[in-house]
Amino acid sequence: MEELVNLTGVSVKYRITTEGPKTMQDFILQRLKGKKTQFKDFWALKKVSLTLQKGERVGIVGVNGSGKSTLLKVIAGIIKPTEGEARINGVIAPLIELGAGFDFELTGTENIYLNGSILGLGKKEIDSKLKNILEFSELESFIHSPLRSYSSGMVARLAFSIAVEVNADILIVDEVLSVGDEGFRKKCRQKIDEMIGAGTSLLFVSHNLSDVQRLCNTALWLDKGCTVEFGDADPVTRRYMICFDESVFADVPREHPLREAIDAMFLHGITNGYEQDGKRLFNPNNRVSRTEMAVFLARALNLRTTKEPTTQTFDDVAVTHWAARAIYALYHQGLIDGTRDSTGKKFFFPHDHASFQDILEILSRIDEEKVKANLAIFPDELLTRGRVAEMFYRFFDYGNDRIQLPATCSVNRADD
Amino acid sequence: MFFHHNCEQRITTILRGANLSWAARLKCILPSETQIDEAVRELFELLRYQNLFKNLVSRDLKVRYRRSVLGFMWVILNPLFMMIILYMVFSELFHFTTENYVAYLLSGIIFWNFYAQSTSASLSSFVGNSDLIRKIYLPKAIFPLSIVASAVINFAFSLIPLFVVFIVTGTYPDSRIVLLPLFLVQIVLFSSGMSLILSTLMVFFRDTQYIYEVLLLGWMYTTPIFYPESIIPYHFRFLLYLNPLYYFLSLFRALVYTNETNVLMNIIIVTCFSLLSFSFGWLFYNRYKDRLIFHL
Secondary structure (H helix, E strand, O other), X not given: OOEEEEEEEEEEEEEEEEEOOOOHHHHHXXXXXXXXXXXEEEEEEEEEEEEEEOOOEEEEEOOOOOOHHHHHHXXXXXXXXXXXXXXXXXXXXXXXXXXXXXXXXXXXXXXXXXXXXXXXXXXXXXXXXXXXXHHHXXXXXXXXXXXXXXXXXXXXXXXXXXXXXXXXXXXXXXXXXXXXXXXXXXXXXXXXXXXXXXXXXXEEEOOOHHHHHHHOOEEEEEEOOEEEEEEEHHHHHHHHHHHHOOOOOOOOOOOOOXXXXXXXXXXXXOOOOEEEOOEEEOOOOOEOEHHHHHHHHHHHOOOOOOOOOOOOOEOOOOOOOOOHHHHHHHHHOOOOOOEEXXXXXXXXXXXXXXXXXXXXXXXXXXXXXXXXXXXXXXXXXXXXXXXHHHHHHHHOOHHHOOOOOOOOOOOOOOOO | OOOOXXXXXXXXXXXXXXXXXXXXXXXXXXXOHHHHHHHHHHHHHHHHOHHHHHHHHHXXXXXXXXXXXXXXXXXXXXXXXXXXXXXXXXXXXXXXXXXXXHHHHHHHHHHHHHHHHHHHHHHOHHHHOHHHHHHOOOOOOHHHHHHHHHHHHHHHHOHHHHHHHHHHHOOOOOHHHHHHHHHHHHHHHHHHHHHHHHHHHHHHOOOHHHHHHHHXXXXXXXXXXXXXXXXXXXXXXXXXXXXXXXXXXXXXXXXXXXXXXOOHXXXXXXXXXXXXXXXXXXXXXXXXXXXXXXXX
């Protein structure tokens, strides 16, 4: 597979002079006196490695100041690494700094040619793309007026339309794509999705972790310039969220007694909660249906990759049921039997509420000793989602999965 | 940090006359193999961005005259007006000592305008385009070099009034006028070298602009633009001979109207200066180009 971006051990140092010559005069005087410049080194990136294959989509997450923009600048070729090697094998379309080089005295068309050439396009290429750019930006009638007369939204639309016409191998996207009105924004999102679908690789920097999970296959988590983790997007973003969000679920704050258990459910991918008004909710006090119980168990036991069921064993669970895979997986593992009626048909009763006994019974089949040891204390009251989280936490020992941030990043060289 | 760290100490000791081998001193200053490699690669990068280069030049030409009343005519009128004023001021003093003072003056003015404008404008080209440089990858040399290119185009157009003057005064250049394009290449190389050095220095030392302004003023007076060479007393003549622009200007005048025959020496000197300037400028720029962004 063709490697488009290969960063090995890249470190970037910013040298901040605390006391140094700012003018030529000072410089000469300083050298003659033999005085040295005082400076402090700040390592924005410390031995970061990253690879991007063709068609791959990498998300980059991290708090502000973790080195994300420096990393992007290294990839874009704006900054050369102080140490390490950065190999870029493709055309980059940075959708972060749109409209670079726009001259407001020139007309729209002239700016298209200027901006296009800044992005590396030749004149003939721009000629052939001109029509597409004008169509996409919806600025046909204004194209001969100077850019001074455009609104900021129009400028942004023009900039975006030019940037997407570059046949890029790598798209660098910042989540802040707030160009124009909702209609245009939708067009932008569609266009990006189109480009991704056509196999363009993507580097996506975002604080919106569900977007990262949706769009990317791998993710890089940076903190203070170091790589905390680089791996599949889903687990990495989950761990990042646990580390830094005030609370993963809006209705499960820090003080909630079951917070750790519920966060663990999220961390292990057992639940994503419900998104409502941009907030993530868990609803810990809701009852659990048997279907939901089956889904939770299947995820906890990593049974989700089993194939679609072909034979319908339970009369009340069709093979097209949204949780059919989970339910039948549990059945095939021998964890649920269902109930047989007089006619010999098996029933699962997917819409009934699940009870403690239901779960305890299934878990006993996995490890009876453990159930007796850890879960015997549960009273036989109503089973809620929060309680399920607690049971899982104890049974699967989620308390042992602590997420550690690296305390310091070591840089193996004496400071200059 | 301006110089490479290891060299700092050595340069200081050189200035204090310590005992260092010449080999060691040279090693600090001369470019390493990788640096030469990098410098060559940067030339190819410029080639790759030639479309942008052309756009920058045409933008500069367009914007400069777009909102003015007389537009592009200013390229022709500006030197002409300047010549008229200077002629009125100095003709009484120099009229008899110089043959065809008008042509002498005009050729001096348009040459100096080219050099002064190209270097002064490109001096702040990195600093002025810092926004762009920080946002997207570009071979940064494209900025000062495109300014030199548009200055040379202006220079070419301002040759028009010069030839009009020739027709009026009855002086005609001989066949060696065909060497003029070669001369243009020489001044482009020389000015490019200087521009690259100045624009790089400006990023690190923001007073370069003021120092150069003053330098340029002094430089103008040691170049025989409006006074004939003979005016300068013999013991000060060396100032002219040390000035590279003196040779450029003499060559220019020789090619264009004085029809002097022994220009070979002049051509050799001019070639040396332009090649030296460009090589030094290009290597200098390449050595520090990766650090520029940290100071913009």
